[in-house]
Amino acid sequence: MLEKMKNLVVEEEGQALTEYGLIVGLISVAVIAALLLIGPQLDRLFRAIATTLTGVTTP
Secondary structure, three states: OOOHHHHHHHHHHEEEEEEEHHHHHHHHHHHHHHHHHHHHHHHHHHHHHHHHHHHHOOO
C-alpha cells in the first residue's frame, strides 16, 4: 500500500513537470511569433535612431 502511494506521488510530480514544460513551450512560441511580427518595425525604429545619432557629438 505504501509503495502504491509513493508511485502516485511520483507520477503526479512527473505530470506537473510535463505541464510546466508545455506552458514554457507555448510561451516561447508566442514570444517568437510576436518578435517576428514586430521585428521589422523595431528594425526601422532602431535604424531611424541610429541615423539621427550619427551627426550628434558628445560633450
